[in-house]
Amino acid sequence: MTKFIFLITTLFLSLSALFAEEGMYPLSELHTIDLQKAGFKISAADIFNQEAPSLSDAIVKLGGCTGSFISPQGLILTNHHCAFRAVQTASNAEHDYLKNGFMAAGREQEIEAKGYTVRITQSFKDVSAEVLKDLDAISDFAERNKTIKRRRKEITARAEKENPGMRAEVAEMFKGQTYVLFLYTYLKDVRLVYVPPISIGNFGGETDNWEWPRHTGDFSILRAYSAPDGSPAEYAADNVPYQPKKYLNVTPRGVDENDFVFLLGYPGRTYRHRTSYFTAYEEHVHMPFVADWYQWQIHLLEDLGKEDRATALRFSATIKSLANTEKNYRGKLRGLGRLQMVRKKRGQEAQIQAFLQKDEALQRRYGAVLNAIKNIYDEKTNSAERDYILSYLTRSVSALSFANTVYKAAEEREKEDLERESAFMNRNFERTKKRLFIRLQNFDLQADELILTELLRKAAQLPKGQRIKSMDRLFSLNNPERDWQKAIKQAYDDAKITQKDFLSKAFQQSFEQIQKTNDPFLQWIQALQPDIKALKEKNERQSGELSKLSAQWAEVKRLYEKNTFIPDANSTFRLTYGHIRGYAPADAVYNFPITTVAGILEKHTGQAPFNAPDKLRQLIKAKAFGFLQSATLHTMPVGILYDCDTTGGNSGSPVLNAKGELVGLNFDRAFGATINDFAWDESYSRSIGVDIRYILWLLQKYAGAGYLLDEMGIDHN
């Protein structure tokens, strides 16, 4: 028997090696895949087609997530964690939708998902030539970087003018090399339809986050609305459900182990083409700083939230977001260490250098590129602690963040629109303000004060030569008798910047007025500007230089590997495919790729995050699975695992079968797979989804929301 099991396992792995492959294919690269051979039973035109409705028309970018239309009336399926901020914003201690879940009994009860927008990719076009034209003439790297940015804005502005109502974006596919213009339909009225209680939608919480086997019902249902004429519009009472060009067929038949699947969505960011120096900087400098700093904030917010549900609710989305990144970084750090990624990249780079040295012309042209990249990361490393403290001052401290936004808004809004920082351009400014006001809703004076204090404590400990001069001066950090605590306390007592009315007015004032405004945080921000601006200028210069060097290094790699690459993820539309597949996470362990409701009962402790609702546990024990029961497992599936190539941003991506029918909802990766942002490998790259049968069963039996199944066209009687 031993031999059989081992044989079968080995067989799996060899089969996998045949079928799964790295790749988040952009639309422009779909033609390079042999779809039939890969396992698709549909054509490229079924996936993307500018002439007729295709699957891509059913896929939406929803903030940093993905979603998909699953009904002709604009119903959107996405993750619970993607709708989390909207649910939290709609909740209060009285109506605790986060805890209890939410179901709109009818359209009129659907709640605005504040700050949420929806984008649907309509077209794409390579604009690299225009972006990069005559760039070599610019020797100043900061100037070079600003030029690229300005040209991207110009092309965007022109495209939006030529296509009224659409949203445009020029995405960087390869740093300093390839730029693509995307056009999007852009909807601004999104509403909550169904949200499970957090004890289902986030079952397992941070303990299970990034883990497999998984039993989280991480889904929510939203609906997009448009003006009565079908055109995009801001939230309004008389808006009507948006009718998408295409919506996905939801199939209650689900999937089995080894079935072919593919995903469509908007993966955020990967770093596979970066050098060992970037990777070492991430491993030893950037990620450790951020993980520790986030962990410190998580502990603080959890402590402060212990006594009071309203406070806890206010912190919940922030904690969730910090914890998600923190654990993701810990997973990456572990993976980078275990896989000796930097050492491996160094080895490859040494081979490439040896290759260059064999050819005098190549060596002259490219020989110094890698070392120049190294020098930039050395420079970044030297001042990293200092630079992070300064930049988190206006990110982690809400009062300073508000002041900075108001200050920059006033300053930038006096410039030409195209010259402004992106957040303050006309097309983005309303959204920037909206986000600020949502953050204001969750403002907590005590937490903010403690976070500021901690950053000042860090700044006070910086070594000579790395001091942040404006902070030293402002808070007397060099003075051993300093009493910054008192100054901070006073500032929060006197603060106007944390008041809604003040902020609304402030956004209408001129830069001159703002500079004179008598608010302690605005004045601090003003005093900090020399350092903030110097840092920004340094970043521009480094980005500009890296942009040029990265393009050169990519040329070298193409010469060496005689191959083309798929660009790293950059929040644009991508396709990835693979199979429902288990894996061996450790010696002597095999994880099956489909979990079942049995695991919910096993994990249930009664204490959050393992507190499955009584009703759910009763339904499981009653085995009332009906037509949604898996024919092969003879029970209700919950989670599915597959070897597709995903990253953050694929949250909410539909998992589709060979025919393009929806069989699952992507929401996470296995812990070992977080490292695939740096390097993909079939043995450890596994993504996690909710089985559609579990979602449909919860809607039908747990929520009693049969009308939603009706709307999806599913016969459930």
Place this chain on the structure above:
Amino acid sequence: MTKFIFLITTLFLSLSALFAEEGMYPLSELHTIDLQKAGFKISAADIFNQEAPSLSDAIVKLGGCTGSFISPQGLILTNHHCAFRAVQTASNAEHDYLKNGFMAAGREQEIEAKGYTVRITQSFKDVSAEVLKDLDAISDFAERNKTIKRRRKEITARAEKENPGMRAEVAEMFKGQTYVLFLYTYLKDVRLVYVPPISIGNFGGETDNWEWPRHTGDFSILRAYSAPDGSPAEYAADNVPYQPKKYLNVTPRGVDENDFVFLLGYPGRTYRHRTSYFTAYEEHVHMPFVADWYQWQIHLLEDLGKEDRATALRFSATIKSLANTEKNYRGKLRGLGRLQMVRKKRGQEAQIQAFLQKDEALQRRYGAVLNAIKNIYDEKTNSAERDYILSYLTRSVSALSFANTVYKAAEEREKEDLERESAFMNRNFERTKKRLFIRLQNFDLQADELILTELLRKAAQLPKGQRIKSMDRLFSLNNPERDWQKAIKQAYDDAKITQKDFLSKAFQQSFEQIQKTNDPFLQWIQALQPDIKALKEKNERQSGELSKLSAQWAEVKRLYEKNTFIPDANSTFRLTYGHIRGYAPADAVYNFPITTVAGILEKHTGQAPFNAPDKLRQLIKAKAFGFLQSATLHTMPVGILYDCDTTGGNSGSPVLNAKGELVGLNFDRAFGATINDFAWDESYSRSIGVDIRYILWLLQKYAGAGYLLDEMGIDHN
């Protein structure tokens, strides 16, 4: 493919259900097993035989562990953790055998394993009638209990007199019902031969303890010595290797998944026949108190040992032992909760009560038994916190433990030998003293003071009605102005009881002299006596009553179930059998039953407890496995998992194949299996061993101890 895997897994489970069964069979019950049907290829006479050498002659009880002879020259194979205390005692900061391991290049280099003895079971005989004769005439329960104890001592003394040089023991098989006299060969000179470094012998440490998959090389090799004439003797330079009647054949062929295996050994204690009231007391009172108290001590000792290797070494065995129990209890507590053990036992008991009520005579005779048992556990529960504090005072605080031992020794030694507490009888007294002096070697004033302080703090918080009067008086615990810290400090400054010479002399003094001795701890112990004695008397009474009631309840259960039982483990010789078998620890997870060296590289972090030696990792990477490589796995196996029925005390038990050849070395159970002390079940009861091939390979390639393989008769050239 899905179906295959699931089918095979299902098949496993059904096969398992057929083949594995609960049971730690005592020698007296071997005849009830159909050996051939079970899978043995040997007969009962091959296992135990008073007329001729048999396997049981190769099995030794080694302190609280098991070991087995593996050479004609008295070589004993047991666990690293079983030899741990001996290795620690032989180590110092200069010769750190714990850290670096130990190998005797020749016989003369073998080191005394201080305090270690070896027992070999020679015969057994039921003596229940003599122990229980006319017991019903004794109505006082404390008296009843003392009578049973005295009769067991009398029979023991008589047997040892009739069999000079042998060790006798009257073991309680069923409380108040069945007593068996065992005769043992008893060796007192045991020496260390080979000990791997702790980074192999305890690889994974407390993190992996009670866990599967496992990669710990938990083995050591000792040697028993006798006088030159072959008779048992204390350690002496001219002793010679003991020549056992029988030693085990070690087979380098190892095992495969699903192979039949059996274990022989001395399992310590199980509680499967106890009532729900005992189980509830363990779950809610006893184990939580002990687990928390041990955890507190572990944290303390770890903190104190951080700075200095010598201190850390002194604490190492104590920490290991505390942590082992602590995690075992946590596992049991989780299991009791998950399996709802108390609720299930209550259900069975209710059925038995209903069964009794149907028969008036039975009801009259047994109807009140269960409630009487309940009353005892209620009484125990009420004063548990108080009683535990008092009893841990003379167990956890070394200075008080020494004082108590000296005090009791003087008091008891003035009685007739048979009237003494067991530890102070002539046959045990030398061992009692030896153990005390070993503990003295590890005495740490600072730790002891802090442990005493913590217990006083606990005592001071006891509610009215539960106060320990002698402690209140002695340490002024009721006085809010109390300054016990100062008194403690002074006592440790003045203490003589922690000095070796003082202790040696004290053991020779009369009770009167001891009572007058001017040592603070001796005087404290004297002042605490009223409470210590009252507690002892209460325990005698409760034990006496439980002894009678348990016997009655067992009768009821036999009537109800119409069946005989196998007695709970009680440190006497037992056999258990089963198969090399994986399991599903959680939904969607399958654990294979054989781990490999790949897992050592996976787990290695370079930091203890996952710091595999460089040499080992190089050997693994070089795949230099030779004739010991597994033919089915094509690599070196490390750990094996099987569904045999074991508990603490089976540590060091040989794992034998159907022919009785040694294929592994038992050392642990899976975490979920700790609960099998309360109830055995094929689905979660799994024991863990070291694969013999890994042991032989380490000896051959890592240690270069080929001469040990020669001694075992293994051809390795």
